[in-house]
Amino acid sequence: MTPGELAAKAALTRPRIADEREAEILDAAVRVLAKVGYDRLTMDQVAAEAHASKASLYRHWSSKAELVVDAISKAKGLPQKAPNTGSLRGDLMATWCGHQNSHQSLPVSVTSGLMSAMHADDELATAFRERFLNPRRTEWRKVGERARERGEIADGVDIELVLTLLPALCSHYGVVLGKQLDQAFIERLIDEVVVPVAQRTSSPERGSGEAIS
Amino acid sequence: MTPGELAAKAALTRPRIADEREAEILDAAVRVLAKVGYDRLTMDQVAAEAHASKASLYRHWSSKAELVVDAISKAKGLPQKAPNTGSLRGDLMATWCGHQNSHQSLPVSVTSGLMSAMHADDELATAFRERFLNPRRTEWRKVGERARERGEIADGVDIELVLTLLPALCSHYGVVLGKQLDQAFIERLIDEVVVPVAQRTSSPERGSGEAIS
Amino acid sequence: MTPGELAAKAALTRPRIADEREAEILDAAVRVLAKVGYDRLTMDQVAAEAHASKASLYRHWSSKAELVVDAISKAKGLPQKAPNTGSLRGDLMATWCGHQNSHQSLPVSVTSGLMSAMHADDELATAFRERFLNPRRTEWRKVGERARERGEIADGVDIELVLTLLPALCSHYGVVLGKQLDQAFIERLIDEVVVPVAQRTSSPERGSGEAIS
Amino acid sequence: MTPGELAAKAALTRPRIADEREAEILDAAVRVLAKVGYDRLTMDQVAAEAHASKASLYRHWSSKAELVVDAISKAKGLPQKAPNTGSLRGDLMATWCGHQNSHQSLPVSVTSGLMSAMHADDELATAFRERFLNPRRTEWRKVGERARERGEIADGVDIELVLTLLPALCSHYGVVLGKQLDQAFIERLIDEVVVPVAQRTSSPERGSGEAIS
DNA sequence: CAATAAACGAGACGGTACGTCGAGTCTTCCT
């Protein structure tokens, strides 16, 4: 295919609306991410996958890390909403047990890839927390509030802390310890960690009641 | 100091014994690591810091990640032994509350830096687990066993799981959420997470008793 | 002035007649050319200077080089007519000694800038010769013919060759050798090169009489 | 061919002496230059042609223009010495009539390519004059001195000026006017320009005797 | 105690990806 033909095809597929183009690029980034992981993802690859140019990528995102943060935050195909199954246990399972399919495992894989960059670049870390984590925390908070209403999280137990347990343990077991995160394992974590913490009845002398973070 | 003088000094201080030289290089790596973090650490920097050549580094370690794994695993100045304060709470505090000094915070910072590489390189991940994690797990297991003897970890509760909670939460809060890990916070995690999990009396139907990982 | 105000002003001053607009753009190109030279001139700069869009530039000229050729050929403010001072020496001085002012030095500077492009693009070279050089050669020929009538160019001496000497030497000394082309130097070239060649009395066996080029 | 095999081959062909490597790269640059001209020459192309990396090119030369200047200045295969045929006419012919073969026409082609860059970058212009022009001027000066001893350049005529005529006219006719520089044409220039200027007997009132440049 | 082999410091190198810039093309919106 000659450059001219490529340009022609690009012109045909180029969306009219800038936001659509952005979404297309983010989707391409997600595809590359799923294929090769964060480290081996290159900007040229993303550009080629999106039939875009590197200049366009850098017009919208100031670095590879920024692009990836946005990609996993806003790309379609990644779940945005918290489940509501009627029990805390069910909600957690619904959220954390799709890990076998590639899309769901993506965030864990990519988060670990980003951690390194986050240490080196505070701006990026902030972007990651605001664009990726905060929207999800907002969603999860609803799960936590419903659980408290049902009595699944005892009074005096920090909801945020309860909801943070599973992500923290999953990334630790998955990435650091290299464990396969199958359904049985997630269930064990829920039963042996989340539930005991959420239903803690003992009242330690210090700290209880204050929100963490 | 001119390059020539540096070389002269290096020649003078060059150790006769290979193992000492290796330790010197690992220490240099730790110093650079503490200064700039995993990402911004370059092999040239380490070589310069150790008055060594890159070739020497690659003679001993096959990659940057391998070197760093070894550096945080074996460098002197990093604590190797588990504490024994007489209580689980005290042991945990002793291990996790030195974070204000640079050496103790190092593993967390570097672990996050390595996560990316671990995903891309299984061999590295294995090396990290075997050289860094396993020795520490062996040490910590003693802490866990003493705690069980004292009744601080209930029967039927997985010791490994209990001991994994704090590292998992610390790296999550510290790296992912960007939280300052001060002493008060570590205490809260111990009181509100570790203790409830360790003393869980309820007996869930499934999974309890099997060891995790 | 905000971009909006600029746009408003541009709208107000936008000419109704295409040729005027073209001339405005060419003038803008000349201004940019004088400021930064051929290499550092960018189409965006010209567009901004002319309050035009790049698309408009490419509607009229197929490339940067084409635009520049046209700019130095047709822009107002650049002398179009050959002088007539009554002597060859005077005409040459009049034409080549305005070099201190920016406009006159422009062609030399730009010609050198275009040389590279001319080698790569025959179409451009042709355009440059036809649009820029030929009109000036036509003018200069009158100078030459008047000089021959006055006996300043001997019979058997190629007029074109005589008139080519000064441009060739000026561009060589100015661009290649980096010499300042002040009035005294131009006078030396006229006295020591142009005049001897024009008044050559010796009759070489070959070639004399044929026109060069 | 795998990267490993490529590396192995590179190791085999890599010269032991740095200067040899430099010469190899310069030769590669000359080959690319002859193939595609200055404008279309890219650093990647030169790197590929020399089995080198771009980084290596930039270690030795700070820009494309610097590399090309060095290439045409020092590459083997380009004549360095002035001829000595016994007559000024013969020496000039020997130097300027090899233009049909690609190597000899290279300097003219490349000089024009460099002119643009020279205007934008004074450092480059200086480098070009010092590394390329000055060595050749030194050589040519011998030609001029021999010519003066033989009486081919009259007393009071600037030798430098005489020797500059042909390069100036050749580049002007060749590049600007697009003329084919065949042997007959060079002879005409010598007979009708160089000889009259060199043998000028008339003594203009000003300037004669001082050296130009 | 000299000869030899191994290991080393120094640093150039090939390769790959980065982030930037300018040319020339295209669409949208405005007048």
Added chain:
DNA sequence: AGGAAGACTCGACGTACCGTCTCGTTTATTG
């Protein structure tokens, strides 16, 4: 309708770092 605005693709630029390699020297081990 036609132009201004400006996003877009393409391709080259110059930079940084990794891991490999060579060179000449120093250090330890043998004959």
